[in-house]
Amino acid sequence: MPAWQHPFLWAAAGLALGLYLHELPLAWALAGQAVLTMGAAYLWWVQQAPRLVWVLPVFSALGVFRAEVSQLSRQDPLLPLRGHLVQLQGYLIEEPLPTRKACRLLVRVDSVYGPLFARGWRLTGECIIYVRGGCEGSLKPGTRVQATLRLDTLQYGAAYWARQGVHLGGFAPHIQIGEVEPTYGWGYFLRLRQVLLEGLRRTAPRQDPVEAVLEALLLGYRRGVDPETRAAFQLSGAAHILAVSGMHVGLVLTLWLFLLRHLPGGWAFHPVSQGALLILVLLYGLLTGASPSAMRAVIMGAVALLARMAYKPYLALNALGFAAFIQLSLDPALLHNVGFQLSYAAVGGILAFYGPLRGLFRGRFFSTAWGAYLRDLVAISLAAQAGTLLLSWAYFGRLPLYFLLTNLVAVPLGTAATFAAVGWLMLMPFPGLGSLAAWPAYGLAWLMVQAVKGLSRLPGSSLELPPLPLPWAVGLTLLLVAGGGWALHRLRREETLWIA
Numbered sequence: 001m002p003a004w005q006h007p008f009l010w011a012a013a014g015l016a017l018g019l020y021l022h023e024l025p026l027a028w029a030l031a032g033q034a035v036l037t038m039g040a041a042y043l044w045w046v047q048q049a050p051r052l053v054w055v056l057p058v059f060s061a062l063g064v065f066r067a068e069v070s071q072l073s074r075q076d077p078l079l080p081l082r083g084h085l086v087q088l089q090g091y092l093i094e095e096p097l098p099t100r101k102a103c104r105l106l107v108r109v110d111s112v113y114g115p116l117f118a119r120g121w122r123l124t125g126e127c128i129i130y131v132r133g134g135c136e137g138s139l140k141p142g143t144r145v146q147a148t149l150r151l152d153t154l155q156y157g158a159a160y161w162a163r164q165g166v167h168l169g170g171f172a173p174h175i176q177i178g179e180v181e182p183t184y185g186w187g188y189f190l191r192l193r194q195v196l197l198e199g200l201r202r203t204a205p206r207q208d209p210v211e212a213v214l215e216a217l218l219l220g221y222r223r224g225v226d227p228e229t230r231a232a233f234q235l236s237g238a239a240h241i242l243a244v245s246g247m248h249v250g251l252v253l254t255l256w257l258f259l260l261r262h263l264p265g266g267w268a269f270h271p272v273s274q275g276a277l278l279i280l281v282l283l284y285g286l287l288t289g290a291s292p293s294a295m296r297a298v299i300m301g302a303v304a305l306l307a308r309m310a311y312k313p314y315l316a317l318n319a320l321g322f323a324a325f326i327q328l329s330l331d332p333a334l335l336h337n338v339g340f341q342l343s344y345a346a347v348g349g350i351l352a353f354y355g356p357l358r359g360l361f362r363g364r365f366f367s368t369a370w371g372a373y374l375r376d377l378v379a380i381s382l383a384a385q386a387g388t389l390l391l392s393w394a395y396f397g398r399l400p401l402y403f404l405l406t407n408l409v410a411v412p413l414g415t416a417a418t419f420a421a422v423g424w425l426m427l428m429p430f431p432g433l434g435s436l437a438a439w440p441a442y443g444l445a446w447l448m449v450q451a452v453k454g455l456s457r458l459p460g461s462s463l464e465l466p467p468l469p470l471p472w473a474v475g476l477t478l479l480l481v482a483g484g485g486w487a488l489h490r491l492r493r494e495e496t497l498w499i500a
Contacts, residue, residue: 009321018063128169142187220288237403349387394473
């Protein structure tokens with residue numbers, strides 16, 4: 001299939017390229033845009049290529065414009081108040097985070113009063129407030145707070161917060177807590193997730209790392225996962241299980257379609273049920289925190305459902321490009337997000353290598369249900385690892401050597417634990433039944449955690465690698481996924497023609 005039948009893939013590539021060009025010096029950015037434009041003109045006028053060759057330079061220019069708009073919108077209006085004692089009013093925009101010595105609050109400020117200036121300002125910005133004590137009580141996302149503090153430059157994670165448009169913070173001796181801000185729509189999903197998390201913790205067999213892993217599996221809440229468990233999943237190559245992604249959205253789709261197929265009247269293919277499923281997938285993505293990997297899976301799942309409703313073919317590459325285009329258009333800062341990069345690299349590796357790798361497994365054993373499941377699991381694990389290998393090298397500097405064995409054990413257990421946790425969540429409001437339903441999910445999650453920890457402790461479980469510059473990792477990943485996938489698919493097609 002010609003590459004130009006995937007216009008959104010090229011639109012997303014042009015947008016990402018424009019976002020990158022915006023970070024270069026002006027002369028280099030103009031030179032890059034000129035090269036793209038002249039290349040498209042040559043292909044169109046000389047080589048008689050389709051008009052879609054103009055997608056790359058046009059959306060690259062739009063990417064530069066979008067990056068400039070984003071940079072202007074991220075200018076912090078609170079910066080002139082740095083070093084001054086002020087009184088802030090605003091509301092929490094995320095769940096409070098307990099630290100070793102204080103409680104961290106991320107606040108969207110809407111008004112500031114400066115005692116030194118004896119005047120107030122209607123400023124809209126974001127800042128971090130540290131308050132001594134715990135985070136328990138009525139501190140929920142969307143809660144209005146008022147605090148008096150001296151604004152100063154952030155000392156920890158300044159580069160990360162700067163990309164989010166947050167530059168200032170400070171310690172407040174105490175805060176005044178008000179009502180919930182009704183206009184903060186995102187807060188409704190965050191508060192609902194907190195309610196579900198409190199219910200899970202109340203009915204869980206015990207409060208330990210296993211229960212925290214279940215929270216990550218079901219609701220994408222990873223704050224409770226202790227560093228030892230998190231490191232074990234990373235060193236063994238199973239960190240993707242703790243991140244809400246295509247596997248979790250696929251489980252939602254599978255469970256819903258399974259229920260619909262057992263209803264009379266053909267509801268599995270009814271437009272009403274498909275529309276409800278579309279809304280359910282979107283709400284699930286928002287409920288789990290709207291991480292880049294989760295929303296990528298949600299958008300691709302929504303495209304698949306819409307294609308099914310319209311009786312149109314589903315092109316995974318085009319859906320992948322559409323998801324990237326939507327996410328980068330809404331938030332250009334995602335281009336540098338590690339989760340965003342690894343998620344798209346993994347899906348790119350799966351689309352490029354899964355088919356050819358799956359075709360390598362032939363024989364009688366793989367014609368059975370268990371054999372086919374094992375073949376698919378091995379092929380998809382190898383393909384995803386191939387897509388993320390170089391990026392993981394650049395970011396983490398280690399290569400998990402037992403990733404295939406870990407996925408063969410952890411993925412089935414994680415899938416079963418997630419299904420069992422859904423049943424636990426549904427029975428949680430009923431006294432007694434919720435506590436009873438928690439045991440199967442807890443037991444399966446415990447087996448998964450123990451298996452992952454055991455594999456991570458094996459001799460030579462990971463290989464330490466020399467540093468790899470990130471630009472090299474990104475470029476080589478694109479070359480590996482695009483070039484390697486194209487070569488393997490062409491080789492497989494020629495082999496099929498030769499056999500025929």
